[in-house]
Amino acid sequence: MSKVMIALGGNALGNSPKEQLELVKETAKPIVDLIEAGHIVVLAHGNGPQVGMINSALETAASVDNRIPEMPFPECGAMSQGYIGYHLQNAIAFELKNRNINKSVVSVVTQVIVDENDEAFKKPSKPIGGFFSKEEADELVIKKGYTMVEDSGRGYRRVVPSPKPVDIVEKDVINDIVNSGHIVIAVGGGGIPTVRKGNALIGIPAVIDKDLASQKLAELLDCDTLFILTAVEKIAINFGKPNQVNLDRITVGEALKYIDEGHFAPGSMLPKVEAAIDFVQSKEGRTAVISSLENAKKAISGETGTTIYR
Ligand SMILES: Nc1ncnc2c1ncn2[C@@H]1O[C@H](COP(=O)(O)OP(=O)(O)O)[C@@H](O)[C@H]1O
Numbered sequence: 573m574s575k576v577m578i579a580l581g582g583n584a585l586g587n588s589p590k591e592q593l594e595l596v597k598e599t600a601k602p603i604v605d606l607i608e609a610g611h612i613v614v615l616a617h618g619n620g621p622q623v624g625m626i627n628s629a630l631e632t633a634a635s636v637d638n639r640i641p642e643m644p645f646p647e648c649g650a651m652s653q654g655y656i657g658y659h660l661q662n663a664i665a666f667e668l669k670n671r672n673i674n675k676s677v678v679s680v681v682t683q684v685i686v687d688e689n690d691e692a693f694k695k696p697s698k699p700i701g702g703f704f705s706k707e708e709a710d711e712l713v714i715k716k717g718y719t720m721v722e723d724s725g726r727g728y729r730r731v732v733p734s735p736k737p738v739d740i741v742e743k744d745v746i747n748d749i750v751n752s753g754h755i756v757i758a759v760g761g762g763g764i765p766t767v768r769k770g771n772a773l774i775g776i777p778a779v780i781d782k783d784l785a786s787q788k789l790a791e792l793l794d795c796d797t798l799f800i801l802t803a804v805e806k807i808a809i810n811f812g813k814p815n816q817v818n819l820d821r822i823t824v825g826e827a828l829k830y831i832d833e834g835h836f837a838p839g840s841m842l843p844k845v846e847a848a849i850d851f852v853q854s855k856e857g858r859t860a861v862i863s864s865l866e867n868a869k870k871a872i873s874g875e876t877g878t879t880i881y882r
């Protein structure tokens with residue numbers, strides 16, 4: 573029996589609530605396979621496309637209807653945790669019931685402490701929302717003052733600051749739920765970025781990378797394996813080029829060399845590889861696997877994906 577943290581990518585959750593609802597039904601199966609096999613499972617998920625969609629929908633609504641108030645960005649992050657968590661816990665609970673497994677599943681609205689002086693606030697890097705053409709992106713820069721970047725050959729996206737996770741506010745309650753044998757969905761979207769002011773916690777407009785937040789939670793909970801499930805079956809060198817090579821197993825040393833050579837795109841694959849390296853380095857015997865949601869079952873049983881080990 574081992575303790576595993578599974579981080580699901582926001583971009584792998586489909587482009588609409590309808591698509592997401594269908595996708596999570598499939599995602600729930602390999603997750604519940606692991607639970608059925610006796611493993612302890614903790615789940616995290618991304619929110620890049622979803623928080624961008626919520627923010628842009630409410631911004632547009634407020635601009636055309638003065639009865640609709642402006643929605644602060646941290647609240648948009650909380651909404652994304654709520655509805656993605658709702659779909660996931662619903663799908664996992666269904667799968668647990670189908671197999672007569674008597675466990676509950678709950679999403680914890682999670683706040684993650686960040687450093688308000690983090691350099692990341694000066695350089696937005698986290699892609700959120702949908703994809704745009706170069707012309708549409710240029711228009712958004714002028715009209716809305718967004719920062720737009722090209723995202724891994726898929727089009728242009730808005731980027732927002734992405735400070736590093738420092739601590740997880742709800743870590744003790746998450747640990748208690750895990751120890752009680754139930755299933756927790758936490759640090760959704762990397763957690764709501766928060767700073768402490770005396771006894772108060774104040775939300776900050778930013779998006780924490782969920783791979784880094786998952787790695788932090790996986791370490792705090794003393795997990796053995798970190799699974800990062802995204803839209804690609806394996807990570808690659810020379811990604812998207814004719815000489816692309818998919819990687820099966822790499823050491824931390826090889827991963828660091830490939831980072832130096834610039835093989836992993838910032839804001840997408842780079843934080844996943846960095847999170848995997850940090851997790852593997854944090855304690856002897858820990859491994860990390862990066863694969864796709866579609867191949868979750870095979871990746872979890874070691875048949876595919878890229879494994880990063882010491
Ligand atoms: N070297 C690489 N190997 C594989 N995928 C890469 C690489 N560099 C960039 N990518 C892109 O990164 C994407 C994963 O990042 P992203 O979509 O941000 O993840 P998430 O699933 O967490 O939302 C992949 O789908 C792929 O398009």
Ligand SMILES: NC(=O)OP(=O)(O)O
Nearest residue numbers: 582618619620761782
């Ligand atoms: N918050 C976050 O990392 O989201 P994605 O997985 O969608 O990039």
